[in-house]
Amino acid sequence: MMKFGWCALFLIFIITIFTVVAPAESARSLKYRRNISPNYLLISSSTSTEKYAVIFDAGSTGSRVHVFRFDRDLNLLQIGNDFEFYLATSPGLSSYADDPDAAAQSLKPLLDQAEAVVPQELRPQTPVRVGATAGLRQLSGDTSVRILQAVRELLKSQSNLYYKAEWVSILDGFQEGSYMWVAINYLLGNLGQEYSSTVGVVDLGGGSVQMAYAISEEAAQNAPKSTLEEDDEYVQEKDIKGTKYYLYAHSYLNYGLNAIRAGILNLTGGHGNPCVINGYQGTYEYSGEVYKVSPPPSGTSIRKCLAVTRKALNLDANCPYNNCTFNGVWSGGGGDGQKNLYVASFFYDTAAWADIVDQSTTSVKIRPMVYLAAAKSACATNVNDIKAKYPHLEDRNMPFLCMDLVYLYTLLVDGFDIDPLEEVTAVQKIEYKGSEIGAAWPLGCAVDVLSPSKSHLLD
Known part of the structure; x- marks a missing residue:
């Protein structure tokens, strides 16, 4: 009986020790886990x-x-x-x-x-x-x-x-462009396949536009270094889902839709801009600057608007490379990774404003010429008629519809050398496992930070 009593007391002592100590050990473990590699x-x-x-x-x-x-x-x-x-x-x-x-x-x-x-x-x-x-x-x-x-x-x-x-x-320009490329190719199920099975991406934001696509290893080895201050290199190596990609990406600061409006208005000063809808008088504020917004006395002109927009793209900038886009930037050289192009953000939104895409669909094949045809119609519309003609157009975008559509066409055709009749995919969302998910760079960032391979774009 005495032996049993001592055994019972010993057992109670052991249970008490574990009951008291275990939570403290868990707390130390949690604190340690916060400090090791994420x-x-x-x-x-x-x-x-x-x-x-x-x-x-x-x-x-x-x-x-x-x-x-x-x-x-x-x-x-x-x-x-x-x-x-x-x-x-x-x-x-x-x-x-x-x-x-x-x-x-x-x-x-x-x-x-x-x-x-x-x-x-x-x-x-x-x-x-x-x-x-x-x-x-x-x-x-x-x-x-x-x-x-x-x-x-x-x-x-x-x-x-x-x-x-x-x-x-x-985000630097490479990160922003590459994350969008990862996001769209992830949703399409392309990651893990050969680079030639991936799609290229042009993402038009408010302040900048990004182009990104995968190139061959040989092209990557011959890629030039950027001569622009904000970028050190055009191509980086990424390992995603067990596949190595050589990714070209570049972000064009001040060529986003809101920024280029200011750039186009600035070229004509206060003398009237041929891209502004007839009959409109107002101002536009961007990045702390205020611009006068009105058409010239001769009225809106798509021909003159095209000329001003091409000038804003700085197509004649000195470029030390064999293949260039605009503003002195290397194009990446093209290739299989660019043959299938997805255009996102304001490429889709502006098409929706102009009623050239069915808003019940979130991804649509479109040719650059469609943007130009829509621009001709918008540029011929008076301010008094534009709301009735384009019911999905918000008031703040109303004076710029002609300008925006001309810019989308010019950016694709003159800036990125896309054939006016070549089909691209304007995308807002992409179907994934029966649901539609927004095509945006944060998904690419999430995939990058959680990838088992080194996440060199985040660190």
Whole structure:
């Protein structure tokens, strides 16, 4: 009986020790896991085979947050009934140039709801990435630096997601273009195949336009270095889903749709611009500058608008390479990775405004000539008739419909040397496993940061 009593006491002692010590060990383990490689955590987590990524797109027109959920093979999993959680707010961070703290706080509602989507136990190992694009690039002085620092403080003090200071940054041109390429080819199921089976991408944003496509290894070895200050190289190597790609990408700052409006208006000063709809009188503000918006006394002219737009593209800029696009930029040389081209963002939106695509479809084949034909119709329309003719056109875009359509045509044909009769795919969303997912760079960023291979574009 005495022996049994001592055994019982010993057993109780052992149970007590484990009961008290185990939570403290778990806490130390969690603290340690916050400080080791995020890629290791995301790939080999013992608590779950699922991986989440929270990506903020801080663009020139507003801020968006995307939350993605993947399995161990980087296949998208549903979040509720959708394959992504998405939330947006406006204006963008650049609108808070005088108040960095207010800029950061504009993201707080998005952050709170995005974090709530991620299971609590996975938050410490779920990366949060804030990628600012053209809007912040254009701010003067150290304004963008102060805004980004305020965002870092927000994430550090008010979020439980995995955060690193360098993950809050202005995306360079290569990152922005390459992430969009990854996103679209991921949704199409092309990643993991030969580069010739992938599609090229042109993404027209508000402040910049990006082109990206895969090229051959031989072409990559002969690729020139960029002579432009903002870019060190045109081609980088990426390993995705077990396949090595040599990716050409370039971002043309100030050639986004909102930026080029200012550029085209600036070329004619206050004397009237042939791209502005007849009868309109007003102003346009972009990047702190105000431009007069009105047609010349002779009226809107598509012929003159084409000439002004081609001048804005700087087609005659000195280019030291054999194959060039515009503004002195190497084209990448073309090839199989560019033969099938997807055009996104404002390429689709403007077509929808002009009623040249059925808005019930989110992806459509279109020829550059269609943009020009639509421009001829828009340029011949008076301000008093334009709303009735184009019911999907917002008031703020109304005076620029002629200009925008001319620019889309000129950018594709004169800028990127696309045949006017060649079909491209204008895309807003892409069907994926029975659902439609937005074609946007944050998905590509999420795939990149969660890839088992080195994520050299993020680090």
